[in-house]
Amino acid sequence: MAEPFRSWRLPAGADIHPDAWVMDDLELAVPTREEADRLLDQLEGAGAALRSIPARERARRLGAVGTRLADPQDPLHREALERLPAQAGLSLPVARELLDRMAPQWTPPALERLLHLEFPDPLVLDGFRPRARAGDRVRALGDPMALHVGAGNVAGVGVSSLLRSLLVGTPVLLKPGRGDVVLPILAADALGSTFPEASRALAVIYWPGKGGGALGSQGLARAGRVVVYGGMDTVQDFRSRLSPQTPLIAYHHRVSAAALGREVLEGEVARRTATAAARAVAAYDQQGCVSPHLFWVERGGAVSPESWARMLAQELEGVEALLPSLPTAEVSARVQAVRGEVELDAAMGTKTRLLAPPHAGWTVIYESEFAFEGVCGGRTARVQGVDDLEELFRHLPAVRGILQSVALACPEPRRSHVAERLVLAGAARITTLDRQPWPEPWWLHDGAGPLRALVRWAMDEGGEPPPPLGGDGPARSR
Amino acid sequence: MSRSPALKARGEELREEVLSFMASAPWNRTELGDAEVAFNELALRVFRYQAEAVPVYGRLVANRGVDPRELSDWRRIPPVAARAFRRFPLVAGGGGEEAAATFRTSGTTGGVEARGVHRVLDLSLYHASLLPGARRHLNPDNRALRSIILTPRPSARPDSSLIHMLGVLHREWSDGQGGFFADAEWRLDGPALLGALADAEASGASVFMAGTAFGYVHLLDLLAEAGSAYRLPPGSRLMETGGFKGRSREVARDTLYRRLGDALGIPVGRMVNEYGMTEMLSQFWETALVDPASGESEDPSDRSLVGPPWVRTRILDPYDLTEVEPGQVGLLQHLDLANLHSISAILTEDQGVEVEGGRFRVLGRRPGAEPRGCSLSMDELDQAWTTGDAGVSGG
Numbered sequence: 001m002a003e004p005f006r007s008w009r010l011p012a013g014a015d016i017h018p019d020a021w022v023m024d025d026l027e028l029a030v031p032t033r034e035e036a037d038r039l040l041d042q043l044e045g046a047g048a049a050l051r052s053i054p055a056r057e058r059a060r061r062l063g064a065v066g067t068r069l070a071d072p073q074d075p076l077h078r079e080a081l082e083r084l085p086a087q088a089g090l091s092l093p094v095a096r097e098l099l100d101r102m103a104p105q106w107t108p109p110a111l112e113r114l115l116h117l118e119f120p121d122p123l124v125l126d127g128f129r130p131r132a133r134a135g136d137r138v139r140a141l142g143d144p145m146a147l148h149v150g151a152g153n154v155a156g157v158g159v160s161s162l163l164r165s166l167l168v169g170t171p172v173l174l175k176p177g178r179g180d181v182v183l184p185i186l187a188a189d190a191l192g193s194t195f196p197e198a199s200r201a202l203a204v205i206y207w208p209g210k211g212g213g214a215l216g217s218q219g220l221a222r223a224g225r226v227v228v229y230g231g232m233d234t235v236q237d238f239r240s241r242l243s244p245q246t247p248l249i250a251y252h253h254r255v256s257a258a259a260l261g262r263e264v265l266e267g268e269v270a271r272r273t274a275t276a277a278a279r280a281v282a283a284y285d286q287q288g289c290v291s292p293h294l295f296w297v298e299r300g301g302a303v304s305p306e307s308w309a310r311m312l313a314q315e316l317e318g319v320e321a322l323l324p325s326l327p328t329a330e331v332s333a334r335v336q337a338v339r340g341e342v343e344l345d346a347a348m349g350t351k352t353r354l355l356a357p358p359h360a361g362w363t364v365i366y367e368s369e370f371a372f373e374g375v376c377g378g379r380t381a382r383v384q385g386v387d388d389l390e391e392l393f394r395h396l397p398a399v400r401g402i403l404q405s406v407a408l409a410c411p412e413p414r415r416s417h418v419a420e421r422l423v424l425a426g427a428a429r430i431t432t433l434d435r436q437p438w439p440e441p442w443w444l445h446d447g448a449g450p451l452r453a454l455v456r457w458a459m460d461e462g463g464e465p466p467p468p469l470g471g472d473g474p475a476r477s478r
Numbered sequence: 479m480s481r482s483p484a485l486k487a488r489g490e491e492l493r494e495e496v497l498s499f500m501a502s503a504p505w506n507r508t509e510l511g512d513a514e515v516a517f518n519e520l521a522l523r524v525f526r527y528q529a530e531a532v533p534v535y536g537r538l539v540a541n542r543g544v545d546p547r548e549l550s551d552w553r554r555i556p557p558v559a560a561r562a563f564r565r566f567p568l569v570a571g572g573g574g575e576e577a578a579a580t581f582r583t584s585g586t587t588g589g590v591e592a593r594g595v596h597r598v599l600d601l602s603l604y605h606a607s608l609l610p611g612a613r614r615h616l617n618p619d620n621r622a623l624r625s626i627i628l629t630p631r632p633s634a635r636p637d638s639s640l641i642h643m644l645g646v647l648h649r650e651w652s653d654g655q656g657g658f659f660a661d662a663e664w665r666l667d668g669p670a671l672l673g674a675l676a677d678a679e680a681s682g683a684s685v686f687m688a689g690t691a692f693g694y695v696h697l698l699d700l701l702a703e704a705g706s707a708y709r710l711p712p713g714s715r716l717m718e719t720g721g722f723k724g725r726s727r728e729v730a731r732d733t734l735y736r737r738l739g740d741a742l743g744i745p746v747g748r749m750v751n752e753y754g755m756t757e758m759l760s761q762f763w764e765t766a767l768v769d770p771a772s773g774e775s776e777d778p779s780d781r782s783l784v785g786p787p788w789v790r791t792r793i794l795d796p797y798d799l800t801e802v803e804p805g806q807v808g809l810l811q812h813l814d815l816a817n818l819h820s821i822s823a824i825l826t827e828d829q830g831v832e833v834e835g836g837r838f839r840v841l842g843r844r845p846g847a848e849p850r851g852c853s854l855s856m857d858e859l860d861q862a863w864t865t866g867d868a869g870v871s872g873g
Contacts, residue, residue, distance in 0.1 A: 332796035333809050333827045340559030340825060344566045347537035359798040 005083060007181045007206035009188035012199035014042050025086065026181065029205055033214040039203060040222050043171040044145045046201035051142070051169040053197055055125035059115045062163050063108030064194040065187045070103035076186045077103075083182040088155040090285060091324040095155075098284050102156040105441040106163055106187070115167060117442040118451035125168060128460050135466030140455040142170030143224025149238070150177030151210075151230030154288045158184035160441065160450075161227060162202060168454045171201035173219050177229065179287075181206050210237055225249065225454065249453050251446050254404035255375050257294040258433060259389055259418065260308070261410025265301025270308060273409050276433035278315035280407065281362070281379050282323045283437035289446075290405045290429070290437055293375045295383045296392055298410075305385030306353065309366040312381055313355040316362040325361040331378040332360040338376045339363060372399050393421045400426035404446070407433040479574035481531050488527055489570060489819060493603060495520060496788065496815045500606050503787035505614065507836040513787065517815075521552035521790075524815055524822055531570035535821055553792060553801075557811050557823035560757045563594035570599060570819040579604075581639035583756045596639065596756050599819040604759045605646060607816035611786050612647055615750055615763035616686065616717055622653040623715075624678050628666060628689030628697060631658035639756045640719065644688050653683055660693065668700050675708045675742070684713035687744065690720040694738055695729055701741045709743035715767060716744050719752040731778045746778070753783050753840055757824055759816035760789045762838075782837040788815040793832050794825070807831045807841060 004022050008029040016039055018031035031039060053061070068074045077099070084095035104110060115122050119140065123129050128137035148161045158176040162184060165172035176184045184204045191199045207216060220226065220241060227249040228238045235250045242248055258280075264273055280292050295312070297305035327335065342365050345352040351368035362379035370384050370391055386392065389410070396403060406427045408419055419430040428447045429439070442450065481489065499520055503513045510517075526546040529536045535558065539546060542556055549555065558568060563583075567573030578601045583594035598604060613620060625648040629635070632645035641658075648657065656678070659671040678685045687710075689697070701707065716738065729737075735746045747766055754761040762783040785791060792801055793808040802808040810830045813823050830838045 327797065329796045329807065329809075329829055333829070336796060336799060336809070336825065337559040337561040337827055340557075341562050341565065343538050343541065344534055344558070344562050347534045347541055348566065349537075360796065 005087065005181065005185075007176075007185065009185050009192075009202075009204045010039065011042050011046060011201065011203050012192055012196055014039060014203075016042075023208065026206065028207060030207075030213060031205075031215050033218065036213075036215040036218045039215065040145060040173070040218055043173060043201060043203060044222075046197070047142075047144055047169065047171045049197045050166065050171060050201045051126075055115060055119075055122045055167065055169070056112065058167055058169070058198070059111040059122075060108045061195045062166055062191070062198060063106065063111050065159060065163065065190045066103050066106030066110060067108065068190045069099065069183070069186065070107060076190055080182060080186055084155060085326075087182045088179045088284075089326060089328055090155070091326045093323045094282070094285060094326070097323060098155055101283075101438050102159070102183075106159060110441050111163065111167060114441045114451065118449050125455070130463070131459075133467060135461070135464050137460045137463060139458055139460075140168070140452075141458060142168040142455060144171070145223055146170045146172050146225045146227065146454070147219040147223035148172055148174045148227040149230065149234075150175065150180050151228070151234045154284050155180045155183055157229055158204070159187045161229070162187065162204070164450055164454055165227075166198050166201060168451055170225070170454060173203045173205065173215075173223070175212060175216070175219075176204060176206050178206070178208070210234060227251075227454070247456075249448075251289070254289040254402055254428075254446070255294070255372075255399075256288075256290050256292045256405040256407075256436065257296065257403065258292045258407040258409070258436070259296045259392060259422070260298060261389060261408075261414060261418070262298040262301035263411050263414070264409045265297065265303040265308060267302065270301070270303040271311060273433060274308060274311035274315045275318075277312055277381070277407075278319045279323075280433050280436045281316065281381050282319045282325065285325055285327065286377050286379050288437060290439055292405075292407060292433070292436055293377075293380065293382060294372070295381055296370060296386050296389065297383055298389055299385055299387050305368075305383060306351075306366050309353070309355060309364050309381075309383035312383060313362075313364040316364065316379060316381070317357065320361050325379050327360055327378040331376075334376045335360045335363055335378040335380060338365075338380065370395050372396075389418050390421075393425050396422070396425035396427070403427050405429040405431050405436055405439075407431050407436040409433065479533065480571040481575065485527075485531055485570075489531060492520075492524055492527055492818055493600065496524070496603065496818055497606055499815065500610070500786070500788050505784075505787055507787075510787065517788070517790070518552050520815060521555065521813060521822065522546075522549055524818055525549065525552075525555045527818075528570070528821060531819070532568055532821060533572045534566050535568065552790065552813055555813065555823045557813075557825040558821045559825045560594065560755060560827065563596055563757045567597070568821050569597040573597065575599060579642065580637060581642065581756045582637040594756050596820060598759065603816050603818055604642075607760045607786060607788065607814075608643055608646060609650065611761055611763055612643075614768050615752075615765060616647070616715060616767060617651055618768050619713070621651075621684060621713070623651045623656075623686035624653050624674075624681075624683040625651070625656040625658075625686050625688065626671070626674050626678065627656075627658045628660055628671075628687075628693035629658060630660050630662045630664060634662040640690075640754070643754070643761070647686070647688070651686060655683070656685075664693070666693070666696050666700060668704070671697070671700065672704060672706060675706075675710070678714075679708045679710055679743075682711045685710045685715075685744075687714070687716040687742070689718065691718055691729075691731070691734060692720075694718060694734060698734075698737055698741060707741050707743075714742075714744050714748065716742070716749040717752055718749060719754065735778050749778070751778070751781065751783070755824075755826065757817075757820075758812060758814050760786055760812075760814045762789075762791075782833045782839045784835075784837045785812070789813065791830075791832075791836070791838055793830060793838065796829075799825075804832055810838065810840070 004027040007026040016035045018029040018035050021028045068076045085092050124140045128139045130137050146165050150158050158180045162172050162174045188204050225247045229251045231253050235252045297308050342354045353366040355364040365382045367384045403426050406422050408430050529539045529546045577597040579598045581596045627644050629641050632641050635641045659667050735749050739746045751764045762785045764781045790813045792811045794811050795802050796809045810826045810828045830840045832838045
């Protein structure tokens with residue numbers, strides 16, 4: 001068996017030597033209460049030096065993470081590809097695609113653009129800035145220290161999360177998800193050699209489950225802000241354990257879908273949507289909250305919803321050769337159970353059809369009507385025929401808060417109309433099938449700005465009084 | 479819809495044959511001999527009957543291109559996913575005949591509509607399957623026992639197959655005292671329970687303790703709170719079943735057994751795990767009592783389960799449902815002749831590994847195991863529908 005992977009990185013210069021335990025193929029750090037407190041002291045103590053570097057400069061220097069992980073010649077890139085398949089449960093080609101798509105999001109230009117899009121005047125992160133027409137000055141502040149918790153998340157989530165925190169000047173203790181241990185550790189390594197101020201303000205420590213012993217409880221008690229990615233139960237659990245004055249930023253589990261208008265259901269265009277849909281389903285094996293599971297396909301085009309489902313099945317088979325799936329035993333078991341139900345549906349005389357190979361690599365289920373159910377992962381696509389996309393607007397409000405991204409394929413001007421109705425019905429993001437699994441760094445994650453969610457605002461009203469109301473138009477003289 | 483008179487008569491005939499097989503087949507797998515051939519033949523006849531009597535199953539079998547008349551090996555009988563009992567009338571007559579009992583799976587991870595439903599037309603098959611296995615594995619000395627059962631009483635939960643089962647065992651074995659010590663919401667009646675334990679300890683009656691893992695965790699909490707511990711009389715035994723399912727904090731099984739041993743005075747070697755499912759009328763048992771020399775006495779994590787001779791278990795590769803090599807982990811698929819009037823071949827979502835002699839070990843999820851991904855799971859969606867709390871508000 002290979003040497004266990006060390007699933008933790010302490011802040012640079014930390015004089016802490018926690019006991020290490022081995023669980024499966026991971027080496028875990030188990031700090032005592034006293035070590036946990038010293039670790040958190042160190043993180044908090046590193047905040048001033050981190051914030052003394054202007055935000056724009058931080059963005060540039062944090063970008064070393066992306067630069068190194070995106071470079072095929074870099075040892076960190078190579079280590080990522082060596083470790084990711086086993087740790088994230090992905091085939092090598094799927095892991096490579098993930099790294100190729102995500103690492104560029106962590107480079108200097110991407111982080112600078114993120115900073116500017118979130119704060120048109122990034123200097124608000126460095127000090128007070130006058131607010132036009134308000135007669136005051138405002139500034140955005142990070143926290144003395146934050147706890148970020150991934151819960152079994154898609155690889156890459158942890159790196160984005162820790163970079164966001166450091167970018168706003170907040171030292172961070174990251175507990176990555178079980179499938180996302182490798183990249184945050186390598187990100188910490190990348191910063192260690194190039195950005196000591198950030199490296200001293202970052203700890204990555206994996207622990208199994210929600211508790212995390214002394215470090216988990218002390219981290220939770222002392223964090224100025226807690227960010228949680230996880231299931232409904234996990235979010236609920238953190239909510240109940242947090243003090244009322246600690247902000248909780250929760251990214252709970254969600255489902256994504258696609259809606260295809262009848263206009264795109266003909267000839268080559270229909271085939272292209274099926275190709276893009278297959279790639280979106282296959283990306284990191286459909287584990288993300290932005291991964292599409294449901295496909296609402298309108299009747300009335302040249303290609304019927306059932307025919308499109310067959311196209312999607314062909315495309316998924318093609319993608320399988322390119323990006324092999326690697327379902328876990330649990331996922332395969334669920335897929336087999338769902339397939340069994342679908343077979344019985346068909347036996348009951350419904351129009352439901354199972355389009356799947358004998359193995360559990362991918363599954364397409366055709367259903368003749370809308371149903372928001374049966375999300376089982378493992379590259380399972382439910383294609384549901386609808387008479388008109390208008391139908392969705394009746395059903396979707398019932399799942400408000402669960403629906404994440406909808407890839408919408410239909411031409412303008414209808415597209416804008418449908419998009420408007422979809423967001424009113426609760427969708428957080430309207431996108432295309434190509435872009436769906438790969439949101440940009442500055443995406444409004446679950447409906448909020450990714451950096452703006454991590455700051456508090458302060459104001460100083462000691463300057464000039466605001467101009468009188470109504471004075472926003474051109475000045476009039478009498 | 480109901481079965482034709484001729485089909486009903488076939489069902490009755492098969493019922494007699496299954497009962498006769500149950501009465502005669504040897505439990506020791508190495509002694510099966512002709513019984514193995516008889517099992518195969520009976521299983522195939524039961525399958526042919528089910529393909530006709532359970533209409534939706536018949537169509538499923540036809541859709542798979544399987545001709546029941548041509549099958550010659552029970553391993554080829556198409557299984558149905560246990561999950562499918564939530565939505566489909568998997569019973570002879572397609573739900574058009576009166577059931578003697580309707581058992582439902584616990585609703586802790588799904589809404590009422592999402593609960594598995596097992597309509598049982600004939601309870602005599604259930605009891606004929608249950609009693610020999612329970613006697614062999616829990617009461618091989620066949621003596622009167624004082625039941626102390628940590629579940630609601632059967633009248634409070636008539637749709638629970640577990641509680642029905644415990645009701646039958648209580649009726650069969652009871653020394654006239656003891657009984658059920660939880661209310662309909664599974665809350666333990668502390669004073670009555672502690673009183674019953676004290677009585678049993680004082681009177682010297684051998685106790686049959688039964689409950690779920692989470693029931694025992696609650697019992698331990700109760701005992702800790704009361705500062706009580708007991709030395710139940712020698713000859714006492716304990717049955718534990720089921721998981722935690724969010725009803726209590728999770729405790730590793732060896733820890734649970736050890737602490738129960740300390741608190742009740744029942745040796746760990748006299749604690750027996752039962753593995754059953756609502757969708758199946760037969761049960762699987764650990765053999766600590768019937769076979770104390772099997773090396774199963776102390777460490778519960780090393781133990782394995784055995785089913786009755788009218789049940790077979792296959793271990794399948796979850797990826798393609800082919801049989802795994804001996805010793806490999808896979809999905810458990812059972813074939814249970816006691817399920818005569820529903821579906822015998824059932825594919826579970828439980829993982830396990832065969833040990834030897836038809837025994838297997840169920841591999842539970844590690845406590846604290848995390849699901850991969852941030853996509854909403856089916857269970858979470860069920861939960862959201864049930865509670866109406868679809869929108870856990872995020873930041």
